[in-house]
Amino acid sequence: MIALGRMVSGLALWAAAFVVLYSLHGLGCALGWAQVEMFGITRAKAILLGSWIVLIAAQLVLLVWLLRRRETQLDRIGIAIGWIGLAATIVTGVPILAISSCV
């Protein structure tokens, strides 16, 4: 179970990141963060951007940890999944850059 968990950890972290971004977004819009200014952008956008960057960093840390062991094919699949998790976290968060928050 632990070996399997390690293998899919990259995507499991992506799933967590996705849930965090989506719930922060819903919460922010409900609490009116889109109307409050923060660092020259809306608070909604600032908080989402910040969380996104932290989540990407977390994916990177995980990837470095996965890269440390590459003995078996299971390890190598885990590394590939780590890369996928990183890429997926970046791509699913990209809309934060371009899209207005609560419309």
Added chain:
Amino acid sequence: MKALRLHRDLTRIWESEPGWRGVFSSVSHTDLGKRFIVAAAVFFGIGGVLAMLIRAQLATPGSAFAGPEVYGQIFTMHGSIMMFLFAIPMLEGLAIYLLPKILGSRDLAYPRLTALGWWCYLFGGTIMILALLGGVAPDAGWFLYPPLSGKEYTPGVNSDVWLLGITFVEISAMCAAIEIVVTILKFRAANMSLTKMPIMAWYLLATAGMMVFGFPPLILGSILLEVERAFGWPFFQPELGGSPLLWQHLFWLFGHPEVYIIFLPAAGALSTIIPVMSRTPLIGYGAIVTAVMALAFLSFGLWVHHMFTTGIPHLALGFFSAASVLVAIPTAVQIFAWIGTIWAGRPKFTLPMYYIVGFFVVFVLGGLTGVMLAIVPFDQQAHDTAFVTAHLHYVLVGGFVFPMLAAAYYWMPHATGRTRVMRLGIAAFWLIFIGFNLTFLHMHLTGLLGMPRRVYTYPVEAGWTWLNLISSVGSFLQAFGFGLFAIDIALQRRIGNRSERDPWEAETLEWAMPIPPPQYNFASLPTIDSREPLTRDRALGADLAGGRGLLGRAVGNRRETLAVDMVTGTPEHVAILPGPSLVPLVTAMVIGGFFLSMLLSLYWLAPVFIVGTAIMVWRWAATTGTIRDPGPIEAGEGLVLPTSFAVGGSTAYWGSVLAAAANGTLFASLIFGYLFLRVVAPNWPPPGEYGLYLLEPGLITIGAILALVFARFGRHNFVRAKVGAVATALCLALSAAVLLVSGLRHLPGPTEHAFAAVSWMLTGYAIFSAMVGALIQLFASRRVASGHASAERPHGLRIAAVWSDYGAVVAIVVVWLLALSSAAL
């Protein structure tokens, strides 16, 4: 000669009971897998007839064939049957039949659970079909959106049939999911490490894992909607603080992974069959495993793309749009790996290959329109139109039906031991392929020209007449094709010639046995050193039949198979499996009694059946295990292994862990529902005064922590085990009682506001979980008394602890969540 004697002895041990009793008591995965497949095919036929009625109605504008009331039932039942009574059970049947055979095992991890799943599926499906015949079938669309499906707009029993019937069937899906995961992880051939598994096993592992986490949201949604309909708890009524969108979230949280749950086993069949038909190994095993895992996860981040028009802000839609686009990539990896495999090999133009080519054409087109629909602005135009109808048929028929037809021809010789009779199959293929495209290809255009889904008629002026007529003609061609296919399969079953043992020159273990397969699968179990055991050793089948493998003997009536280490496949213990039993059937009937009494609004009767179910489960568990310690036993080839009675990491333990994971997903979905309503739904906060309270949370925290401690009481000193179990049960029962008191003291009536409704639901769930934990600990204490659990066989206590720990944690979480959120109102 040894082979023959072994065959006789093992058959005596493994065969089902004779006559009618055997029909009801069989636990053989071969029998039950075939039953699942045949029943799913019958439901496919019924769903197909409904499809013909739809196309008959839509063939011309202003048709008077069916009125809107009947039409509503027809399209709702077509979708529901195809999804829940055909696709899911069909893949379960395939997995149940095939898994032990490709893994080199003699049965699945829980033979009686397989049987329970079968009966639940049969009974639930029968309820649905009877409702259809009685004219009271569900009629609000197969995703049953409230408020239309609620009591006010569907006062009849129609929606209840769906909610109860489908949930009944989902019991079998949950059973199958847990069983498949544990079987793949534990019941493999010796030394079959995870990366030496046949690729199909990876696909099924991903599928079953997704089912463990994907179905609970739907089951929760069904419970909430049924409780709203039956008792008036307003989860989905905006005027009382509910939200109809909550249902959509819960439904699609299941509904999108569901699409991949259906696709992955079919893709697994393709990854199995294509290399065989191309006479070369699959390109990129590791890449495909990676792609499958990526699909399994990414598909949980797509559900809102069914809700792009519900007014959710564009940024949130953007997250889901991006994930929906991403999911196309692992699919593309597989498509090109398959084409590359064909390229590398010398393809054989057998009948399965026809359907595989059909799959490529249909599924690739469906995938491309799928990417289009992932695009928010385009989806807002195409959503709920015939374009989506066309797309989903391209994906599901292309991605599931065509591969299943290929699989049917591929594995028919295995199941029947016979070869194909005539060239009927080719004609059937062309009828299905041409008919399908003639029905659905231009239906994309029909949708773009403005035809919505689910209209029972349309005006002449709309300009959709010809398009619809062609679709109807195509659909009838298709129907003839499927009819011909059924005849072809029946002929093969009846009058086909005897097939040789491995007719396709395949490499996986299921072909290393006599066909049709004996009840025990393998007379002795193989040891594996490569992914293609049959390529390495063509005589493997004969060796195994001759007993030159592991466990190649017959001991009394003991059903033995090998359990291995999850990762490396090193032999770990000898699993001893239960034989034929009527308990699964009776249990399913008692559960059915519960669903029927709910359906008939006999709510006072329902608790009786819940108690009955608990009694049956108790009796079921009581027939496992042993009081005599067999000690380590010979497994052949010099291996001496403990039995499953004596090891901690037994299948029952891992099954309990998975059940807790599924249960936890249900619980998490319920908490999500609560938070969602609080953030999004109108008419909050609820009327009335609320504040913080600490007495009950404190008491329950103490009780639950004590339960956690007492459950570990016997770990190091078995003498205290019985006391520990009883004390755990007592603490949990008291916690449950305090939960009830807390609800009565602090919560308004559940019908007053969604807050009260969802809080009572959380309280009820916590009470239920704690009581289940208490009962199982009570059971554990009886097991200690009877000697089934002992210092040498302590794992029953570990299993009980999984359940009681779960109940304790849920009680703590619920009581604090309610107390704190009450303070924050």
Added chain:
Amino acid sequence: MSTIDPAGPSAARVADLWWWMLGGSALLAVLVFVLLFIALFRKGVADHETPERKRVWIGWLGLAMPVGVLMVLLAFALWVGERNLPTGSAARTIDVTAYNYGWEFCDENGNCAEDVLRIPAGRAVDLDITSRDVIHSLWIPRLAGKMDAIPGQVNRLRIEASAPGTYEAVCAEYCGVGHADHRFVVEVYASDGVAEAAGAAR
């Protein structure tokens, strides 16, 4: 009723998107089918996987090509989606209430009409959509994408018609036995300063 015969800027952008996607999809489908055809019929010998083969089929065709195509598409789509949002000011705001089986439209002055929506040409109009009973979905195929009418919440949809005329609209979400006939019409009348307003709406 045709989405590919758009009569307003929002629907026109989506129609453009559709033609681009159709073209791209057709190219990709042809590529896949040609590769499959060659793979099936080329004179080959059965050989094993090689690193080069894996690189071409999985690395380039399976991974790199879709990533490239899809990222461009996603960026384009998000841009179109953003332009279709009701941001900036609208000339009119009309309250829409869907019910079994009809549509009620009320303007800022409280003037209401049943099953007929009147809007000026060339002006951005916001529809504030809700429902009185079950879920419906408002769809004027030639003007814009659809928006659900959900009881208990108000969803805003921006529409704009480029020219005067009559446009048909339907309910797209199944709402019960009257769903097929749950329709209305949009009557677009000419208004002053068409060009100016259209410019402002962009």
